[in-house]
Amino acid sequence: MLLDAWTGALGANPVQRALHQTGLLALVLLILSLACTPLRLVFRWTWTARIRRALGLLAFGYAALHFLIYLFDQGFVPGTILTDVLERPFITVGFTALLLLVPLALTSRADSVRRLGFARWQRLHQLVYVSVSLAALHYWWGVKKDHTAPLMYALVIAALFAVRVVWKRRQPVRGRATQPGD
Amino acid sequence: MTILPPERDPEGQRPPATTETPSRPHPTRREFLRHAALFTGTVAALGGGLTLLTRRPGAVDTTPGENLVWRPDRPLGPYDTTEAVTPYREATTYNNFYEFGLGKDDPVRLAGSLRTRPWTVSIDGEVRKPQTVDLGTLQSWFPLEDRIYRMRCVEGWSMVMPWLGFPLAALLRRVEPTGQAKYVQFTALHDPEQFPGQRSDVLDWPYVEGLRLDEAMHPLTLMAVGLQGRVLLPQNGAPLRLVVPWKYGFKSIKSVVRITLTREQPRTTWSAAAPDEYGFYANVNPAVDHPRWSQASERRIGELGRRPTLPFNGYAEEVAHLYAGMDLRQFF
Numbered sequence: 001m002l003l004d005a006w007t008g009a010l011g012a013n014p015v016q017r018a019l020h021q022t023g024l025l026a027l028v029l030l031i032l033s034l035a036c037t038p039l040r041l042v043f044r045w046t047w048t049a050r051i052r053r054a055l056g057l058l059a060f061g062y063a064a065l066h067f068l069i070y071l072f073d074q075g076f077v078p079g080t081i082l083t084d085v086l087e088r089p090f091i092t093v094g095f096t097a098l099l100l101l102v103p104l105a106l107t108s109r110a111d112s113v114r115r116l117g118f119a120r121w122q123r124l125h126q127l128v129y130v131s132v133s134l135a136a137l138h139y140w141w142g143v144k145k146d147h148t149a150p151l152m153y154a155l156v157i158a159a160l161f162a163v164r165v166v167w168k169r170r171q172p173v174r175g176r177a178t179q180p181g182d
Numbered sequence: 183m184t185i186l187p188p189e190r191d192p193e194g195q196r197p198p199a200t201t202e203t204p205s206r207p208h209p210t211r212r213e214f215l216r217h218a219a220l221f222t223g224t225v226a227a228l229g230g231g232l233t234l235l236t237r238r239p240g241a242v243d244t245t246p247g248e249n250l251v252w253r254p255d256r257p258l259g260p261y262d263t264t265e266a267v268t269p270y271r272e273a274t275t276y277n278n279f280y281e282f283g284l285g286k287d288d289p290v291r292l293a294g295s296l297r298t299r300p301w302t303v304s305i306d307g308e309v310r311k312p313q314t315v316d317l318g319t320l321q322s323w324f325p326l327e328d329r330i331y332r333m334r335c336v337e338g339w340s341m342v343m344p345w346l347g348f349p350l351a352a353l354l355r356r357v358e359p360t361g362q363a364k365y366v367q368f369t370a371l372h373d374p375e376q377f378p379g380q381r382s383d384v385l386d387w388p389y390v391e392g393l394r395l396d397e398a399m400h401p402l403t404l405m406a407v408g409l410q411g412r413v414l415l416p417q418n419g420a421p422l423r424l425v426v427p428w429k430y431g432f433k434s435i436k437s438v439v440r441i442t443l444t445r446e447q448p449r450t451t452w453s454a455a456a457p458d459e460y461g462f463y464a465n466v467n468p469a470v471d472h473p474r475w476s477q478a479s480e481r482r483i484g485e486l487g488r489r490p491t492l493p494f495n496g497y498a499e500e501v502a503h504l505y506a507g508m509d510l511r512q513f514f
Binding site: 015080088142 | 272275276280284286337339382384385455456473474475476478479481483484486487488
């Protein structure tokens, strides 16, 4: 996108284009970070676990950038933005999805798991399931017509959730000590 | 998983399964290479994927069409705006025309498939002289006029367009509406061979729009055949389109093949597709929000900031009387 900006290929409405692309990238990265665990469970790939945090943080970065561009788009007028966030479900949902990612990003340090305790940390990070669902809904509402693309993203998210559920059913007792609510 | 060859694993034991990177102070050369390859592969896959997702508009053909009568230094008329005209390139590459596709760059990319000659327009319904006329003949009936109009899209962006065309009123007078005529219905070309977007059913094709007869007879309402002195390009609605400058852009139907005068209010495409979001009237109104966004401001294409949206897109003095006594929140 920076390359596009440099070469003037951002099109006639660069703000809108940047808004859409950062939003889409945030959603894609969030889904990729969520794909790590199912890929590990199904294919026994362990390298996915190593890049999960990086993907999650990158997703948060793009989501924050998406929000900043939205603020710029609205001219940083607090009244307008407050009305948008409070009264338009489409914006409310997107804003909530971003808010839910904040504590997750804050507790992504290497020592956070130890400081919070694994169970609490894990429960906190289950917020990502809510966040990604809201993000998909936000995308769905943002499209004027033809919901094919949002539907595809929603299906991928549903599939990733399904793998988790199926796996938990198939292996109710794991070797390790699992916490209630896991 | 790390799988070492047997000769390097004398104990016959595999390292315990762990999701953490081995924290050996001196990784072996093999490990280093493996990690480097993994890293490069991941970055390449991610980068490639993201590049595909953020595809740029391809090379586009914005060759200006054949020249029409155009007097760039003519004195401004009563309805012209003096605001800076949107550059031809932007006006011909950033378009909503779902018959070609949903993307803003689909129309310019796919415009080549539309054949605009020969082209006939049928005028029927509540008129005394129904007829089907060739576009060239139709155009020869009326002198072409330059009109520099603001255009406001329902999505919150706007342009300034120098149209070339003739008032719809002139055409309607010629076909003589009967006393029963209350509305004018416009129908766009329906041909999936020429309009790839019509191969998907995102909208109920053909595209239909409509005006009340008094709106249609207003001197601002134009049938356009040109833009900035050139014959209309397909992405701008060639060869004949409606322009109603005080309404959101989607009212100004493109590639018109039929004009029908009716007694009843026509069922228009967008008001049928999403009645809570797109009304029949679609007057530009900063006080009535779209359910998903505010209509109070707009971005003029080419500017970074937003500017306030004007009631009736700045044409209130000319058209507000058409809606006297109507609740514009109800009839949006």
